[in-house]
Amino acid sequence: MTESVLVEELVNELRLEVLSGLDYLDRIIVTSDVSRPGLELTGYFNYYSHDRIQLLGRKEITFAQQMTEDERRMVMKRLCTKDMPVFVIARELEAPKELLEAANAAQIPVLRSVLSTSRISSLITNYLEAKLAERLSIHGVFVDVYGLGVLIQGDSGIGKSETGLELIKKGHRLIADDRVDVFREDENTLIGEAPRILEHVMEIRGIGIIDVMNLFGASAVRKRAQVQLVVYLENWNKETNFDRLGGSPEMVRMANVDVPKITIPVKTGRNVAIIIEVAAMNFRAKTMGYDATKNFEEKLRNLIEDNSDTK
Known part of the structure; x- marks a missing residue:
């Protein structure tokens, strides 16, 4: 249509x-x-x-x-x-x-x-x-974290909405919960927003539907934002080899636009909301030219070379 x-x-x-x-x-x-x-x-x-x-x-x-x-x-x-x-x-x-x-x-x-x-x-x-623009409906929670559009995805029941709610309580803004409509603004820009019927609301298991704008105020919501980072929540499994150094991020393609994706293991005791905050700050630092991983690798290489020279 x-x-x-x-x-x-x-x-x-x-x-x-x-x-x-x-x-x-x-x-x-x-x-x-x-x-x-x-x-x-x-x-x-x-x-x-x-x-x-x-x-x-x-x-x-x-x-x-x-x-x-x-x-x-x-x-x-x-x-x-x-x-x-x-x-x-x-x-x-x-x-x-x-x-x-x-x-x-x-x-x-x-x-x-x-x-x-x-x-x-x-x-x-x-x-x-x-x-x-042609829209693509994607399952996930879309939040504005420090001005960065972060799409939280993961298996059903892993805690995406609960993590989004905790981020909102920390002062970040909800764009969409459960279903996100995304469309390509140009060749390199992907925009996400909530379907009209789901604007400003979240579904929290055990509570039901809550109106975020009514509970937290107008500053807790945002109409739309650029999808700049995908965070995938995955259940912790000791057999799975998760990235520990944060090298080149995996890319996921949506509406013919590539978006960086990181996977965060979820287990009891991990504060996922804080980890997502740090991931957003770290991603922004990389876009501004500072890469902690490269800096660490450079220091490690220099240390190895220094030790080699002293032998």
Whole structure:
């Protein structure tokens, strides 16, 4: 099923003024591309992108003002196809009356923004790309730890939600519990958020559903974040060889984006929340150029060389 966004959602998100068509805000937008109909105003409709938002800035409005009323009426009518979602006018410019008439006849809303044409175009595109992106549903708990998006995964019953709850009590923020919707923002960026029905809530065995924002305040939740680190919780097994030096991290691929993954063994007495905090800080230190493992290996190599020289 093709993803879509209602014009009403765009109005609310970007705080756009509705000039006309208040009753038609249920029209759907199916593409994030925005078109500026400059050529169309001259009468050239061979490649008219009729399924896109039509954005009119100073150039388009000024050009339209130089046309005759009959020319404007004819062009505006041709712009109003059955699948064209909405007109947006930038810079609080005055909408031509012929546009309002044609849009109203075709039941197409006309919106207006105070922002510049390039700015509102960028905001519309970014918003629609995020809303229309193909989403992948992943099992886990997604938390913001020191500004780092950490996805906690593991077998059912291992304590993912309980660990997430402890992190929230320590001042970190919940993004999603149990199910995380992820989508690719660009070639290297993966964004995670909660499905709408699961926003701000967690399921804790023995207690049930809790509302994190209601219990801990608005500062304890976050709407979405970049998935930067995957932490996999695995039951402790003495036969399993867990990484002790923290060399090159394993990578896990989600929505065609590679994300670093570390595995943390879980057993009685281990404070997993503190370990995840340290893992997040250590990961951030690596991204800033400091690698404790490499530093240790360098010191060890120097020590070996020094001992060799003294023999």
